Amino acid sequence: MAADSLLLSQGIPTLRFYGWERETISLGKHQPSKVSLTQDPFQSIPKVRRPTGGRAVLHANPSQELTYALVMPHLAEQGLGQREVAYR
Structure with missing residues (x-):
């Protein structure tokens, strides 16, 4: 997750694929x-x-899982304006 924040701060549009070493909750x-449960089944x-x-x-x-992240600066910063305009 820190990699996504770093990529965003650099302002370079990136599509990143990654996996997990062990069972994890994001x-x-x-x-x-x-x-707030007394016995959290996901505590460990x-x-x-x-x-x-x-x-x-x-x-x-x-x-068996492949995760991806699409990181890109805000559309307005790229001169694309509103999302609706960028998708046209």
Whole structure:
């Protein structure tokens, strides 16, 4: 996840593919890292935080999963303006 933040700070559009070494939970930027359950069934699984929003994702089968990230500066900074205009 730190790699995505670094790539974004460099301003170079990048499509990155990566895998996981072990079972991991990735949390969205604004999602709390602690669950308020008495017995958290995911307590022993390492957690990382994405620089983007969204909900938690359990990467349960690292050897069978390919994850990707598309990193690019804000459209307005590239002179593309509104998203709707850029997609035309």
